[in-house]
Every structure is written in C-alpha cells, then in structure tokens.
Amino acid sequence: MGSIFSFITKLNYMCTIFLVLWLFSFSFTTTEAYDALDPTGNITIKWDIMSWTPDGYVAVVTIYNYQQFRHIQAPGWTLGWSWYKKEVIWSMVGAQATEQGDCSRYKTNIPHCCKKDPTVVDLLPGTPYNQQIANCCKGGVISSRIQDPSNAASSFQLSVGAAGTTNKTVRAPRNVTLKAPGPGYTCGPARLVRPSKFVTADQRRVTQALLTWNVTCTYSQFLAQKTPTCCVSLSSFYNDTIVNCPTCTCGCQNNITQPGSCVEADSPYLKSAIATSGKNSYAPLVQCTKHMCPIRVHWHVKLNYKDYWRVKVSIINFNYRMNYTQWNLAVQHPNFDNLTTVFSFNYQSVTPYESINDTAMLWGLKFYNDLLMQAGPLGNVQSELLFRKDKSTFTFNQGWAFPRRVYFNGDNCVMPPPDAYPWLPNSTPDTHIAKLTPVMVILISLAFLFGHA
Ligand SMILES: *[C@@H]1O[C@H](CO)[C@@H](O)[C@H](O)[C@H]1NC(C)=O
Ligand SMILES: *[C@@H]1O[C@H](CO)[C@@H](O)[C@H](O)[C@H]1NC(C)=O
Ligand SMILES: *[C@@H]1O[C@H](CO)[C@@H](O)[C@H](O)[C@H]1NC(C)=O
Ligand SMILES: *[C@@H]1O[C@H](CO)[C@@H](O)[C@H](O)[C@H]1NC(C)=O
Ligand SMILES: *[C@@H]1O[C@H](CO)[C@@H](O)[C@H](O)[C@H]1NC(C)=O
Ligand SMILES: *[C@@H]1O[C@H](CO)[C@@H](O)[C@H](O)[C@H]1NC(C)=O
Ligand SMILES: *[C@@H]1O[C@H](CO)[C@@H](O)[C@H](O)[C@H]1NC(C)=O
Ligand SMILES: *[C@@H]1O[C@H](CO)[C@@H](O)[C@H](O)[C@H]1NC(C)=O
Ligand SMILES: *[C@@H]1O[C@H](CO)[C@@H](O)[C@H](O)[C@H]1NC(C)=O
Numbered sequence: 459m460g461s462i463f464s465f466i467t468k469l470n471y472m473c474t475i476f477l478v479l480w481l482f483s484f485s486f487t488t489t490e491a492y493d494a495l496d497p498t499g500n501i502t503i504k505w506d507i508m509s510w511t512p513d514g515y516v517a518v519v520t521i522y523n524y525q526q527f528r529h530i531q532a533p534g535w536t537l538g539w540s541w542y543k544k545e546v547i548w549s550m551v552g553a554q555a556t557e558q559g560d561c562s563r564y565k566t567n568i569p570h571c572c573k574k575d576p577t578v579v580d581l582l583p584g585t586p587y588n589q590q591i592a593n594c595c596k597g598g599v600i601s602s603r604i605q606d607p608s609n610a611a612s613s614f615q616l617s618v619g620a621a622g623t624t625n626k627t628v629r630a631p632r633n634v635t636l637k638a639p640g641p642g643y644t645c646g647p648a649r650l651v652r653p654s655k656f657v658t659a660d661q662r663r664v665t666q667a668l669l670t671w672n673v674t675c676t677y678s679q680f681l682a683q684k685t686p687t688c689c690v691s692l693s694s695f696y697n698d699t700i701v702n703c704p705t706c707t708c709g710c711q712n713n714i715t716q717p718g719s720c721v722e723a724d725s726p727y728l729k730s731a732i733a734t735s736g737k738n739s740y741a742p743l744v745q746c747t748k749h750m751c752p753i754r755v756h757w758h759v760k761l762n763y764k765d766y767w768r769v770k771v772s773i774i775n776f777n778y779r780m781n782y783t784q785w786n787l788a789v790q791h792p793n794f795d796n797l798t799t800v801f802s803f804n805y806q807s808v809t810p811y812e813s814i815n816d817t818a819m820l821w822g823l824k825f826y827n828d829l830l831m832q833a834g835p836l837g838n839v840q841s842e843l844l845f846r847k848d849k850s851t852f853t854f855n856q857g858w859a860f861p862r863r864v865y866f867n868g869d870n871c872v873m874p875p876p877d878a879y880p881w882l883p884n885s886t887p888d889t890h891i892a893k894l895t896p897v898m899v900i901l902i903s904l905a906f907l908f909g910h911a
Contacts, residue, residue, distance in 0.1 A: 493677070495788055495817055495865065497810050499525035501636060501643065501675045503537070506654050506667035507628065514545065514621035515628060515668075520593065520613040521636075523600045526808050527788045527819050528677060528868025534598015535612065536637040538577045542629030545621045547571040552585075552594025553578050553614030569619060575633075580612060591615050598639070602868070604806050604819050605786055630671045642682030645675040679869055685709060687742075688871035689751045690864050694759035696854060697880035703749035707872045711746055720746035721778060723833075732778050745776040745833045752777035753866050755787065759859045760842065766798065767852070767859070768844050771820070773866065775830050775837035782830040785839075786821040788865040792858075794818045796846040802827065803841040816862075854882050 493499055502522045507515045521535065536556075546569040547555060559573030580598035581589065589595075593613040601609040622628030630648035637643070648671040655666045689703035711720055721731050723745050731743060742752045754774045761768040773787065788808060795815040797805070808817040820841065822828030827839045852858075857879035864871040 495790060495808060495810055495863065496526045496528070499528065499677070501525065501677075503634065503636070503645070503673040503675065504654060505631070505648065505671040505673070507625075507669040508615075508667060510623050510668065511617065511619070512623070514548075514618040514623060516615065516617045518591070518613060518615050518667075520611055521600065523603060523610045525602055525677065525868065526604050526810075527602050527786050527865065529602040529605065529784065529786070530598065530600040530638040531783065531867070532597060532599055533639050534580050534596075535600065536577060536579050536598070536635075536639055538575060538633075538635040538637075539631035540575045540633045542632060543620065544574075546619045547576060548617040548619045550578070550617075551589055551615040552591040553580050553616075578614070580614070601784065602786060604808070605784060605804075605821050625669045628669065634673045634675070636675045640682060642677050642679065643675040644678065644681065645673050648673050677868070682869075686872045687751060687869050688753040688755065688864075688866040689749050690861070690871045690873045691754055691756045692758075692860050692874060692879060693756070694854075694859065694880045695761060696759070696882055699880045701874045701878050701880060703747075703751060703754055704872065704874055705748045707749040708744075708751035711748075711750060720744050720750060722746050728778070741779070742777040743779045745778065747776060751872075752780065753782075753871070755864050755866060755871050757861055757864075759854070762854070766844055766846055768842060769859075770840065770842050771803075772838055772840045773830060776833045778833045781832050782867065784821065784828055785830045785867055786819060788817060788819050788863075788868070789861050790817045790863040791861045792816050792851060793845040793848070796848055797843060798846050799844040801842045801844075803839075 502524060504520045504522065506518045506520070508518055509516045519537075521537070523529065546561070546564075548567075548569050550570055555571035555573065556577045556579055557573055558569075558571055559576075561568050561572040564572070581595040582597045583595055585595040591613055593611050596609070596612060598612070599609075600612050601607070603610050630650070632647070634645040634648065635643075636645055651670050651672045653667040653670045655664050657664050686708050689707040691703050692701040693699070709719065721728050721743060725731075744750055744752050747754075752775065754776065756770075756772040756774065758770040758772075759767070760770045771787070771789075773785070775782065787803075794807065794817060797807075797818065800818075800820065802823060803820040804823060806819050807815055808819050809815050810817065822830070822839060830839050831837045857876055860879055861873075864873070
C-alpha cells in the first residue's frame with residue numbers, strides 16, 4: 459500500500475513538473491498578456507483634469523508601473539494617443555511632444571503640438587526647474603514596483619485647447635499606445651473613474667481632480683519581440699557536464715545573410731563595430747556564441763551541506779551596446795520558501811499566489827553591482843544563495859535543484875531541455891516518464907484526479 463502511494467505521489471509530482479514545463483512552452487506562442495509570475499502586473503495611465511481653461515483644461519498625466527519586476531529602461535517610455543476632436547496641446551511641463559505638427563490655423567499664439575495623434579516623451583534629467591513637475595524628467599525610465607517603488611511612476615502636465623470645457627463636453631484620448639521604448643504593451647480604452655484625491659503636504663486638506671480617466675496597459679513578451687533575449691545554462695558539483703544554452707536560442711550565427719550579426723570577442727573590428735553603432739544603438743550587438751543571446755544566466759549547484767545547499771548564480775552580458783542599469787532577475791524554485799541567505803544581491807520574495815512562496819526577485823546592490831556592464835571582462839554579476847533543506851522535498855534527483863523559470867528584466871529566459879540536465883552519478887533519468895507526451899500527462903493527471911473522486 460505504502461509503495462503504491464509513494465509511486466502515485468511521485469508520479470503526480472512528475473506530472474506537475476511536466477505539465478508546468480509543457481504549459482511554459484506555450485508562453486511564447488500566445489499573445490495573451492498574462493504573466494504567471496505577475497498575473498496582475500500592468501501599467502496604469504491616469505489622466506487627471508485639474509482645472510478648466512477658457513478653451514479646454516489642464517491635466518496631469520501619471521504613468522504608474524504596477525509590475526513587480528518589469529521596468530522601463532533607457533531610452534524610456536513613449537506615450538501616444540489620438541484626440542477625439544481637434545484638440546491641441548498649448549503647453550507641457552515635464553514632457554514634450556516629439557513633433558509639433560501643422561499649427562497653421564493658429565495665427566498669434568502657436569500651440570506646442572497640433573497633431574491629431576501626438577507622441578510624448580519624458581524630459582531628460584537636468585531639465586530646468588521651471589519645466590519640471592514631481593516625478594518627471596527621468597528620461598522616461600520607470601522602476602519596477604519591487605525594486606524602487608519611489609521611482610515607479612512618471613508624470614507630466616499638459617494644457618489642452620480646442621477641447622470640451624465641462625465634464626459633459628470633454629472627450630478622453632483614444633487609442634492610447636505605450637512604447638517602452640519598443641512594442642510589447644497593449645492599452646485598453648480610457649475609463650471614467652472616481653476622481654483622484656490629493657492630500658496636501660501638511661496632511662490637513664484633501665483636494666480632488668475635476669475628472670479622472672484611467673487607461674490600463676498590459677505587457678506581452680510575444681508582442682515585444684519574436685525571439686528570446688535571454689537563456690539559462692546549468693552546472694552542478696556532482697556532474698562535470700555544463701549544460702549550455704540551447705544552440706540558436708536567440709538567433710543563429712549567419713555570416714552569409716547577416717554579416718556582422720555578432721562580433722568575436724577578440725575581433726580587431728570590435729571597437730569600430732561598437733563606435734559605428736552610435737546612432738541606432740539600442741539594437742543589440744552581441745558577442746558570437748552558439749546561443750546568440752544578449753544575456754545568459756548561469757545556475758551552478760555549488761555545495762551540499764547536511765542541512766543546507768548552496769547555489770551560485772551568474773548573469774553574463776554578451777551585448778556590447780548595453781550597460782544594464784538597475785537590472786533584475788526573477789527566479790522560481792520550490793526551495794525559495796526556505797532561502798536563508800543571499801550574498802551580494804538584494805532579495806525579495808514574490809508571491810503571485812498567496813500560498814506559494816517559490817519565486818524570488820534578485821537585483822544588484824546600489825553602487826556595487828546594480829550596473830551590469832556591457833560585454834567584456836566586467837560584463838557579469840554574481841551571487842550565492844543558501845537554502846535550508848526541507849527533508850520532505852529536497853533532492854538532487856531529476857533536476858530538482860535547478861530553477862523552474864528565470865526572467866531577466868521581466869523577460870523570460872529560455873531553459874535547456876529537461877532531459878539535458880546534469881544527472882546525479884549512478885542515476886539515469888527515468889526515460890519511460892521523460893518521454894511522456896503532454897497529452898499522456900494530461901490523461902494520467904485526469905486519471906489521478908478521478909481516481910480520487
Ligand atoms: C493593475 O494593477 C493593480 C496593482 O496590482 C491592480 O490593483 C489593478 O487591478 C490592475 N488593473 C487591471 C485592469 O488589471
Ligand atoms: C459633472 O459635474 C456635475 C456637477 O457640475 C456632476 O453632478 C456630475 O456628476 C459630473 N459628472 C462627471 C462624469 O463627473
Ligand atoms: C482607433 O482604433 C480603432 C480600432 O482599434 C480604429 O478603428 C480607429 O480608426 C482608431 N482611431 C484613430 C483615430 O486612430
Ligand atoms: C485609476 O488609477 C489610479 C492610479 O493607478 C488608481 O489609484 C485607481 O484606483 C484607478 N481607478 C480605478 C477605478 O481603477
Ligand atoms: C562566422 O564567421 C566566424 C568568423 O568570422 C566563424 O568563426 C564562424 O564559424 C562563422 N559562422 C558561420 C555560421 O559560418
Ligand atoms: C558602459 O559604461 C561604461 C562605464 O561607465 C562606459 O565606459 C561605456 O561606454 C558604457 N557603454 C555603453 C554601451 O553605454
Ligand atoms: C518566503 O520565504 C522567504 C524565505 O524563507 C521569506 O523570507 C519570505 O518572507 C517568505 N515570503 C512570504 C510572503 O511568506
Ligand atoms: C520551509 O518553509 C516552510 C514554509 O515556510 C516551512 O513550513 C518548513 O518548515 C521549512 N522547512 C525547513 C526545513 O525549515
Ligand atoms: C552528467 O549528466 C549528463 C547529462 O547531462 C550525463 O550524460 C552524464 O552521464 C552525467 N555524468 C555522470 C558522471 O553521471
């Protein structure tokens with residue numbers, strides 16, 4: 459009886475793993491803006507009308523990043539929308555429209571922007587004080603909620619003309635687009651919500667907006683880029699094999715159709731390749747590797763103590779055109795509920811599903827390793843994690859010691875195939891189970907469920 463039970467438990471455990479891996483393999487083929495590790499993550503744009511003017515209104519627009527571990531890095535956000543009528547922007551504080559457009563119908567006072575579909579960007583740090591408002595002028599960079607909540611929002615003010623001048627005649631902007639700076643976000647329609655309330659600095663008075671619209675934008679990695687940007691390699695103290703990232707994970711070296719798609723580390727052309735990239739510098743220029751990913755995360759199972767085990771995590775930058783400032787890593791592993799110490803990285807647990815504490819967000823210590831330098835000898839950061847063993851679940855078998863998912867800056871890192879994971883000496887992976895197809899896994903899981911009913 460006991461052996462049947464343990465067999466079923468084991469089978470069920472393996473089914474879960476394979477089911478998770480199988481579902482995971484679909485995450486690249488769906489446009490559904492849903493992230494298993496941050497299911498409610500979104501960016502909300504709040505449009506507060508603060509006062510009416512003779513021909514329109516003054517509004518404060520704030521972009522709130524409600525994502526746990528995805529931030530907007532340089533060169534920052536770009537916000538676009540379409541006006542409902544013939545509105546114009548008279549002036550802006552804390553941001554600017556990238557194009558003025560055709561303002562020829564205005565004779566004396568010329569508006570800041572007359573385009574039907576304005577595109578707005580943040581101002582740069584160091585903007586004169588009289589052009590700033592709170593939360594502006596960070597070059598469009600917005601932190602993630604966990605990493606730096608005080609910098610997880612960005613604001614600007616605009617004065618709109620040729621618009622409605624009462625809450626009955628004014629119209630919300632339509633077709634809002636958020637680029638960060640590339641594609642990836644999809645924004646819903648503006649919704650009329652309860653007016654925002656503002657507490658004065660001395661906390662003794664509350665004022666409120668005349669009217670507030672909210673727009674919610676969600677991220678989909680599939681929309682952002684068709685190819686992955688990050689991969690995971692694995693190794694362990696108990697097996698000499700280093701499981702590298704799968705070949706061609708992020709692209710293939712192809713000298714014929716795409717000469718210069720990558721650069722050899724010792725190439726004499728490296729300097730000029732980096733220099734000539736200046737203008738269009740946000741397309742990655744990667745070092746030639748089999749995987750061609752700009753970022754590789756290495757997970758090394760380093761030591762085994764009686765009550766603890768130790769992992770070394772390294773992040774290696776292969777992109778010659780990118781210093782990652784304020785990088786972050788989200789990692790899922792069942793032992794994160796017993797994480798004891800994290801060396802030289804910041805740590806916070808992420809619990810998208812209240813009861814399951816298996817995900818960690820890791821990021822660099824300020825002024826020490828929060829800057830992941832461009833490819834080269836300095837282009838890596840490292841940490842070690844010490845886990846306390848929970849005797850009932852801990853094992854080095856079946857690749858248990860390796861992470862289930864890894865995200866770098868919110869982007870999914872491709873894992874090697876499970877059957878390539880380093881084995882324990884004297885153990886062979888149970889090929890019988892490893893070869894189960896997803897359909898069989900579902901059938902077995904169903905059988906298991908019904909067996910209980
Ligand atoms: C956006 O995120 C916030 C904070 O997590 C959440 O309260 C809100 O419901 C989310 N909005 C949508 C439309 O998902
Ligand atoms: C518009 O303002 C009137 C009072 O001026 C108020 O009764 C009404 O609720 C407001 N409508 C909206 C949508 O805010
Ligand atoms: C806004 O988007 C809708 C559908 O997404 C489209 O039909 C419409 O033409 C767009 N409006 C403008 C002004 O771009
Ligand atoms: C609108 O957005 C603001 C800022 O994110 C949020 O505080 C507020 O709860 C939202 N309102 C609704 C009804 O979602
Ligand atoms: C591309 O060129 C590099 C050196 O120029 C060479 O090492 C590499 O094998 C070539 N790759 C292919 C796919 O031909
Ligand atoms: C990265 O930072 C270093 C040191 O601050 C600087 O020398 C280098 O030019 C930067 N590289 C890029 C691609 O921005
Ligand atoms: C998850 O586990 C870690 C390590 O034991 C602990 O520090 C953290 O507070 C836990 N988080 C939650 C939400 O329980
Ligand atoms: C591991 O964490 C879980 C949940 O926090 C706790 O119930 C369990 O006792 C811990 N195990 C060890 C060995 O500390
Ligand atoms: C190490 O793991 C690999 C699979 O990645 C396996 O082929 C090899 O036999 C293992 N080595 C030992 C000594 O068990």
